[in-house]
Structure formats: structure tokens, C-alpha cells
Amino acid sequence: MAERSEGDKPDVQSVLAQMTIEEKASLCTGASAWRTAPIDRLKVPSMTVADGPHGVRRCTDLDSLVCPSFQATCFPTASCLAASWDRDLLYALGQAMADEAIAQQVDVLLGPGVNMKRSPLGGRNFEYFSEDPYLAGEMAIALINGIQSKGVGTSLKHFAANNQEFKRFTTSAEIDERTLREIYLPAFEMAVKKAKPWTVMCAYNRLNGIDCVEHRELLTDILRYEWGFDGPIISDWGAVQSRVKALQAGLDLEMPGPRPGHAHAVADAVRTGALDAAVLDQSAARILSTISKAAGTPKGGEFDVDGHHALAGRIAGEGMVLLKNDGILPLRDPGQVAVIGLSAREPYFQGGGASHINPTQVSIPLDELKQGMPRTTFTYAEGYSYDIAFQQTLIDEAVEKAIAADVVILFIALPPFEESEGYDRRDMDLSLQQVTLIKSVSVAQPNTVVVLNNGAPVAVDEWVRDVPAVLEAWMMGQAGGKAIADVLAGRVNPSGKLAETFPVKLSDTPAYLNWPGENNVVRYGEGMFIGYRYYDAKAVPVSFPFGHGLSYTTFSYGNPQTTATRFKDTDGVTVSVDVTNSGEVAGKEIVQVYVHDKKSALVRPFKELKGFAKVDLRPGETKVVSVSLDFRAFAYYHPAHKRWITEDGDFDILIGASSEDIRYRIAVNLQSSLHLHKILDHNSTLREWLADSRGKVVIEPVFKIVTEQLS
Ligand code: GLC
Secondary structure (H helix, E strand, O other), X not given: OOOEOHHHOOOHHHHHHHOOHHXXXXXXEOOOOOEOOOEHHHOEOOOEEEEOOOOOEOEOOOOOOOXXXXXXXXXXXXXXXXXXXXXXXXXXXHHHHHHHHHXXXXXXXXXXXXXXXXXXXXXXXXXXXXXXXXXXXXXXXXXXXXXXXXXXXXXXXXXXXXXXXXXXXXXXXXXXXXXXXXXXXXXXXXXXXXXXXXXXXXXXXXXXXXXXXXXXXXXXXXXXXXXXXXXXXXXXXXXXXOHHHHHHHOOOEXXXXXXXXXXXXXXXXXXXXXXXXXXXXXXXXXXXXXXXXHHOOOEOOOOOHHHHXXXXXXXXXXXXXXXXXXXXXXXXXXXXXXXEOHHHOOOOOOOEOOOOOEEOOOOOHHHHHHHHOOOOEEEEEXXXXXXXXXXXXXXXXXXXXXXXXXXXXXXXXXXXXXXXXXXXXXXXXXXXXXXXXXHHHHHHOOOEEEEEEOOOOOOOOOOHXXXXXXXXXXXXXXXXXXXXXXXXXXXXXXXXXXXXXXXXXXXXXXXXXXXXXXXXXXXXXXXXXXXXXXXXXXXXXXXXXXXXXXXXXXXXXXXXXXXXXXXXXXXXXXXXXXXXXXXXXXXXXXXXEEEEEXXXXXXXXXXXXXXXXXXXXXXXXXXXXXXXXXXXXXXXXEOOOOEXXXXXXXEEEEEEOOOOOEEEEEEEEEEOOOOOOOOOOOOOOHHHHHHOHHHHHHHHHHHHHHHHHHO
């Protein structure tokens, strides 16, 4: 592809000063589906954007919304990435994606997505990281830093509360302030503050009745004034209704274009005074700054196709989660192996919608198994099809192969496009055919290993006790087939841990009663209690908990320490623990640190993830794992004070191998640096007024007058 020279780099202020109102207005609306408007007169180049979060979907025609895309590496999707809990790995992924963006002349990649997984039914959950804001934020920071380290921009999305696909253009997410601040915003906040994404993409939906694209408090007060974001805010594609209102709220770039009517409306509004010229200038300046940054990175060339395919396989192997293993894995000289399941031949490795990549190649699990075990005899049975609801013959054929084999590897995947942008799943269920297949095969052959391919949790409770091993392989990307073969054969020791809970059944899930809403309103009635926060609070048993994942080795924890047991919130504390590989093979362990507030003025989840580290250990090796906890690790958002606060008091720091496998609990005492006055108002009781030093000064004279008058 033609290289673009660095000479295009515009000087923002001098260009802005020369621009007409029409030119500024046209810059604030895309020139086409994937490009910003060039200003040839002033040598301002167009900037090219492309999806997506786990690969470059660069349309062959930049002016066409729906078009084929060039081949690129389809990496594992976000739910697999997050299950790696590996910041360095995501940074490396970001660099590889940036190389591909540069080769394809893409200036800004439209991702990552950090919306919380409020329900397992969310159609785009495969594109998002976690049910926990801290883990999602940490993954986003690593990925953004990786991509931007190479001079390619990102677009942190979808800001905010885009947690379902059902009526996503019109639904209003009704969220109380505390839940918004503590659950749905922190991943965005962390990424904006620590990775400085070039752009943020505004969501389609409404938040508490206001279109996000016109939500000034969200886009300007919070994102800019509180968090310090200084890049352009881009609309999701087609989200803008009134261009002037959106500009006034802080929405800088409307995509896609062209929308000449909107540009005229903006220019007219400036001329009539309905829109402050400074607002338009600010937006144009932000867009010009980003174009300038993009122009600083020469584009074109090639990327390492095979090297990126291998990286995609490595990442997939790091994100796969060994949910259950009674010892059958890893397979050692398994004799005859029956491979059952359509997805062994037709891998299910990505979802539908804007993130869908045209892969450079696809690794087929069945072929990779044969390749990796040349001395093993393999048979195959389809087991299920996606187009016929139930076929007993397919089950019978599978059972026959299972009986004749020594081991069965049973590939179970959701149907293609079951998980996609634009619609949510109806349930968490596998098909009747698949459940019947698993139960029938596992009776015929007790040595049955189930390999799952899905972007979000599926119900496993009906059969999980019938099989000795389950490997969650997620939407594993184009190289996932080899990664599965490597994990099953023990060439890769699985180290992934769940970034989202596997509930037993849908009616156990936090959002169940309020999903997906009606009359264009969805109430987040569960409040802060999503994911493990909910299952903890309600003591609801789950199939597999947040943070769970097995290894082919074992790890022991010892010598838990904190740098202090009594400390100020502004000093924070560092937690450390010795982790030993007590098994026979090298492996990686993810140590999780949760914080439990023993007493708080407002309700809090029992525990919340506030730190983690992944450590690589040889057999017998011990390393000290340290995690630092800062002010925010102990704070919560107080809606009356309208800020994050800490309170004096006792906390437990929990060190765990999962959210349920807590190895140590360290009692500490926090001293708050805040001197917050009690919020006293007409709702406060007399006792509360008198109990507060300031309140007492105010209320006692009044009290005195009243009692005198009454006597
Ligand atoms: C889509 C998606 C968004 C994507 C954009 C461009 O509707 O919501 O994630 O980046 O439009 O394809």
C-alpha cells in the first residue's frame, strides 16, 4: 500500500486559525464510513479508522459501511484475553495489532470495549473483558498501551453502560449514581487515566433518560473535567441525532459521514449564536490533534502473518481455562481417540458484527490434534449440526465411535452467530442435541474430555459431573485449534482463570428480573451487585466462580505479609505472598487480592478485586508475589459527598487463587485522610444534627428559641 509521509502532520493552532466555519463543521462529521474529512486547502489529511478490538477489520472500500475487509489476524476475543489476566501478553497483542493497522493504513483502531458483563446473555460479551471493573480496566490499559506504543490510536468503547444489544439505540440504562461510578465507569476511568486512549467512542444508548451522545455530564463533566480526557469523543456509528446538541455535550466527531445537513446545521448555529464558536473550535482542535498524531506514524508495508498467527495461538493458550480435570489431562499416549463434534472441524473462533475479522488462516482442531499426536489413531463423528434441531443418528454414530475409543475429545460450540452485535442471547443453554450427546457419549466412554467454544458462559450443570475434564477454549481466534491441541497434550500448561462467573442457571443471575427491560427502559435493579459481587451477597452457588482455573501442576501459598497493618489511605499498603510450584511441571499462577470492608456507612459488596499478579514458576520454584493497594482499593463512591471516600476502620485483605479459594485473610486498619462533614439536610434527624459538631452549632440556638416559645 502507498506509504503516507510524515509531511502531512498539520500544526493544529495555525490550521485552526485559517479554517472557515464550514471547514470546522465538516471536520466534526466523517467524510465517509471510515474516514474523517480532509482539508486539502490547508494540507490536513483524512484519518482512517477501523474496527476492532481483536483484529483489524479494514474495509476494502473506505466509503462503504458494509464491505469485505482485508485479511488480518483474528486474535482471541476479549473474554479469552481477560481470562489470561496477563498484562504483558495484552501489551504484546496491542503491538501486533498496531503493526497490522500500520500495514493496512489504519490510524485508529476502534477498541477495546470495556463495558461490564451485566448478564451472560449480552450479545457482545465476547467483545468485553469482565464482570469486574478492575480486571477490565487493567486489561484495557495493557492493550491500549501496546497499540499506541506504535503510534496507532485506539477508541475506548462504548461510553457508557452499553451492556445489552436489545434496543441498544433507544434503551435508557437506569443506573443509580453509586452503581454507575463503582461498576460501569471505573474501567473507562482507569484506561483514560493510565493509558490515555487517543479517542473514546460514545455509546448508542441513553443513560438515565439522556442520549449518551448528548449527555454533557457524562462526556464533559466526568470524562473531561474529572478524568482529564483531552482527545476527541467519537460517536458510535449513526448515534447522533442532533449534531448541535451533541457538540454542546462534548461529542466531537460524528461517524459515519458524510452528513452535509449536520455540518450546515452546525455552521448555521454558530452564525446565529445558538452554538458558541469556541465549542466548535475545541472539537475541531481535538480532531486536528489526533490527525496530527496519526500523521506522525508512516503507514503501509507488510506485517508478519505467520508470526502473528503464532502469537494468536500463544494468547489463546494463555486464555483457555481448565475448568475441571479429574486427572485425565494432559493426554499421554491415549491410544485411540474419538474426536466428536462439528466444531472440531469447523471451529467457532469469533463472533458476529463489527468485530468480525477476515482471518489470514484458520487452525483446525482435528488436524492439529493429529499433527500433535502422530502415533495416535483418531476417529471422528460430527455429533451435531446447526441446522437440524435433533438427530439421534448423529448421537448414535458418536456413541459407536466413543465405545471403540480409549478417550473421547468432545468439541461443543455455540452455533455460528449465536453471539453477535445487534442481538442478545435468549438463554445460556447448549442445544438439546449437544446436551444429549454429552450425556450419551460420557456414559459410553467415561474418559470424555469436553472442549467448549463460546464467548460467554453456558449452562454446564446438567452434565459437568458426568465428565472428568472440561476445557473452556472461548472464542479462541484463528489459531485456537492448535492451542487446544497443545493444551490437551500438555505442551501448554493451562493458566487461564475466569474473568466472569459461570452461573448454574439463568434465573440465578443478578440481572435476571431486570433484563433486558421494556418500554425502552432497563433498570439496573441489582445495583453494584453484578457477577461475583452478587453471588457472594446472595450465597448463590455457581458452577465455576470468578477467578477459577486449574493447572497441570499445583501451587502452594505461604508467608502472607503486608507492609503495615495500620496505615493511612493515602499511603496505601503492599501485600505479598510466597507462591510455590508444588507440582511436577512448570506453570503459571494468577494470585488475586480482594478487599473486604468490615464496616461501612453505606452498603458494600462483601469483597472486591483490587489487585492481581501472574507468576511463572518452574517445579519447586518459589517467588514472592507483591500487589500494591492504593486509596481507591479501599474507597467507595459516596453519592451525597459526590466523591470517592474512605472511612476509618477495619478491613480484611483476602489473598486467593480464585474468588472462592481464599488462601489468606489479613486484618488491617485504615485511617482515612478525609475529614468529611456529615451530610445534614432536611432529611436528617435532630439526633444527627446534634451529633455533628457543626450541626450542633446551627441547631442548638434554634432549639433554644423553640423551647422558649413553647414554655
Ligand atoms: C458499530 C459498533 C462499534 C463499531 C462501530 C463501527 O455499530 O457498535 O463497536 O466500532 O459501529 O463499526
